[in-house]
Amino acid sequence: MSFIEIRNLRKVYRIGSEKVVALNNINLDIERGEILCILGTSGSGKSTLLNMLAGLEKPSRGTVTIGGKYDITKLSENRLTRFRQKNVGFVFQSYNLLPALTAIENVAMPLLFQGVGKSKRNKLALQMLNEVGLKSRARHKPTQMSGGQQQRVGIARAFVAKPKIVFADEPTGNLDTKTTYEVMNLMVKMSRENSQTFILVTHDSEISLFADRVIRIIDGNIESDERVTEEQRAVLKEELEKIRLEKEAEAEKEAAEKEQRKAAKAEAQKGKGKKSKPDKKAKKGKEPSEAQGGKLKKRLFEGLFRKSKNPQPETVQVELKAGEPSEPSAAQQTPDEQKKDEQGAVAHE
Ligand SMILES: Nc1ncnc2c1ncn2[C@@H]1O[C@H](COP(=O)(O)OP(=O)(O)O)[C@@H](O)[C@H]1O
Numbered sequence: 001m002s003f004i005e006i007r008n009l010r011k012v013y014r015i016g017s018e019k020v021v022a023l024n025n026i027n028l029d030i031e032r033g034e035i036l037c038i039l040g041t042s043g044s045g046k047s048t049l050l051n052m053l054a055g056l057e058k059p060s061r062g063t064v065t066i067g068g069k070y071d072i073t074k075l076s077e078n079r080l081t082r083f084r085q086k087n088v089g090f091v092f093q094s095y096n097l098l099p100a101l102t103a104i105e106n107v108a109m110p111l112l113f114q115g116v117g118k119s120k121r122n123k124l125a126l127q128m129l130n131e132v133g134l135k136s137r138a139r140h141k142p143t144q145m146s147g148g149q150q151q152r153v154g155i156a157r158a159f160v161a162k163p164k165i166v167f168a169d170e171p172t173g174n175l176d177t178k179t180t181y182e183v184m185n186l187m188v189k190m191s192r193e194n195s196q197t198f199i200l201v202t203h204d205s206e207i208s209l210f211a212d213r214v215i216r217i218i219d220g221n222i223e224s225d226e227r228v229t230e231e232q233r234a235v236l237k238e239e240l241e242k243i244r245l246e247k248e249a250e251a252e253k254e255a256a257e258k259e260q261r262k263a264a265k266a267e268a269q270k271g272k273g274k275k276s277k278p279d280k281k282a283k284k285g286k287e288p289s290e291a292q293g294g295k296l297k298k299r300l301f302e303g304l305f306r307k308s309k310n311p312q313p314e315t316v317q318v319e320l321k322a323g324e325p326s327e328p329s330a331a332q333q334t335p336d337e338q339k340k341d342e343q344g345a346v347a348h349e
């Protein structure tokens with residue numbers, strides 16, 4: 001039996017007398033640990049399918065059985081909410097971070113839902129931020145971060161509780177090409193490391209090459225179901241290598257320019273016959289810039305094409321003074337759940 005079994009899944013939306021068949025009759029088996037892409041043009045039914053798999057919407061007909069246990073189409077809303085909190089992570093196109101919370105607070109949110117204590121929560125969240133290369137941004141709020149950084153926080157949040165399934169609906173839709181590749185690389189690497197099932201929705205066939213298997217969907221029907229070939233992967237690998245080298249060159253250039261500025265400044269001070277003052281910034285131990293973070297880049301680009309075992313988590317010292325929200329809030333929730341929360345309908349265990 002497959003990890004996820006979709007049988008005769010159909011979804012029809014009715015608007016007045018209009019009928020839209022979003023999913024016609026989907027049959028699909030997804031294995032545990034599979035990295036699957038659902039590829040299709042806008043309006044083809046991708047998000048509808050994803051929502052059915054996550055139990056966010058009920059189908060008109062058909063079943064979605066997960067782990068041989070639940071037909072999630074039959075679960076009550078309360079049990080579905082618990083099922084999602086325990087088993088599912090989401091990455092959204094628009095990040096969906098809570099603006100009032102810092103990066104670390106956003107990332108810790110799913111752990112809060114699971115009843116993990118504060119210090120462990122913070123420790124795991126910081127560890128996760130470290131993995132996505134944003135440890136130094138732990139106390140930043142979403143508005144203080146770039147789109148790519150926000151999505152990396154979103155990824156950290158989706159993966160922090162080690163859910164069995166991670167869904168990503170057009171996760172790179174708002175990102176530039178380089179950031180897209182980095183973000184994809186990161187998600188695929190994390191999924192592989194933890195043997196998580198990763199289900200990606202995109203309209204971009206290039207992005208689909210990050211997956212092991214690509215399902216193409218047209219007008220609510222599966223049109224093809226193919227493995228990504230070694231050849232295709234080689235092309236992607238080449239692209240990634242190009243970006244890595246470009247970034248490396250950029251970082252080197254930046255470092256060289258910095259050196260030059262430093263030398264010029266020292267020269268100027270010597271000319272004035274002054275003693276050179278200590279560099280305040282250097283004294284404060286300024287955080288390295290993203291471009292200088294050679295280690296981060298290496299991490300981003302390694303491990304995509306190999307299946308690695310669970311790494312030993314690094315121990316991270318946590319010192320947090322940031323305020324803690326006392327109530328689970330909407331960070332890890334889907335828009336539907338948020339709506340329900342607003343109506344006071346979500347039950348907490
Ligand atoms: N809540 C809804 N009410 C009515 N029609 C919908 C709704 N959600 C999606 N649809 C329709 O179903 C079809 C598939 O939509 P969707 O799954 O969002 O496509 P995709 O994610 O591939 O762009 C589209 O024709 C869309 O207009």
Ligand SMILES: [Mg+2]
Pocket residue numbers: 046047048
């Ligand atoms: Mg969509």
